[in-house]
Amino acid sequence: MATLTPAIRPVTSLAGPEPSLASLVAQISHMVGGREDSPDLGEIRALCDLLYTASLLKEEGRVVRARIIIAPPEGFTAQEGPPDGIHAIRFASTHAFTAGEIKRLSPAASFFHSLIAVWPEKDRGFRIWGLLNTGPRWLNLMAGGRKPGGITMPYPTIHVRDPGWLLFYQNYELLAEWRGREFHGPRMDVFQSRLMSERFADLRHRLARESWSHRLPETLTIEAYAELIHRIALQFLRRIVSLVRSSGHGGTLVIFPMKRNAEESQSAAERWIDCKYLASTESAGNRVKFLIEAMLRRLGELCPEGSSVEDAWSCFKKSTDPELDNLEESFFELARMYSDMMQVDGALVLEHGLNVVGFGGEIRVDMNVVHVEQSHDLERTQVSRWNVQSDGTRHRSLYRLCAVEPQAVGYVISQDGQVRMIANVNDTVTFWLHTAI
Known part of the structure; x- marks a missing residue:
């Protein structure tokens, strides 16, 4: 088999030397060594x-998508299982570890619920010894969700996410990505940004x-x-973005500030976007506010006197x-409805306040934006100039919008799964690449 070595292209690194395949192999070896x-x-x-x-x-006809874990067979038991454990199904005999076998086995090992387990045998190299059922809670770490991600994953995992895209994890922490001809460290969780x-x-202070x-x-x-409202x-x-990514369709989400006062003739959203499907004021915002208030009230009832934010957040997760479970289900069903609106061409x-202005939105800003920067950290201390001509219509239209409406924040989810947050910072349109599973 021909060795596929990525052509390393330097990108800004925030913590130590830029990763390479060689350094990652050494790190994985250290994680599974000692036997x-x-x-x-x-x-x-x-x-x-x-x-x-x-x-x-x-x-x-389906893209191969699978999670692979490098772990010995005796590392798991058949008695445990999701949602709080991992259920191991061992094969009576191991199978060859080949690209074709991963392809054939991937439908039985759902990317969001299971892992393909491999470990070397003497003089035979890696072999596929079974499947591990983890359940979907691990997605909550990145995709939004209240329940914890499950038990600790003691062995390294590799996600075959899309054609030419591998992600390397240690205990659900992203170590590096190998994508196309690029090899780089993990991107950022843009939802943790100060912006x-x-x-x-x-x-959030007004709602509180x-x-x-x-x-x-x-x-x-x-x-x-x-x-708590903010979190x-x-x-x-997160859940909206994750659902759109999993659909494979892509989409644009724009969040505007609300009207400052009733005397304003137009909101910022109405000024710059024509929504084919415009929501009436009466139906747009009450549901989100009601659900958040109900969650806060129930959390306050569950927490003892004098609880801190972290105590309350731990309780939430x-x-x-049962009441909190029901509220979460309602909340994320609403997120699913929002993500479905993004299946229509145009912006949501x-x-x-997370209330819907409309969807199928056409951004109508008559200007060109030639200067856009990519931020390589959450606080925008390391940036580089970006060639806007390398981007598609969704990105360029959102660049124009953020140039004229500094308080808008936008997210573009590409069909290939890439996620960007776009905003205006100090009169400069800037984007961040979001870490995606």
């Missing part, structure tokens, strides 16, 4: 090459004050409730309270 039958560097390198080859294949916190600060007037439990302070809203946005337009 007589542990794979050597050559075997791990061959495994990476083979998985890259598998990513380029198709199974009955997102600052743009939504007025909204309004909800407080409705007599939220005093087990938490109004400041704690405001921070819950970000979970909602881990509680098995929201205001800061």
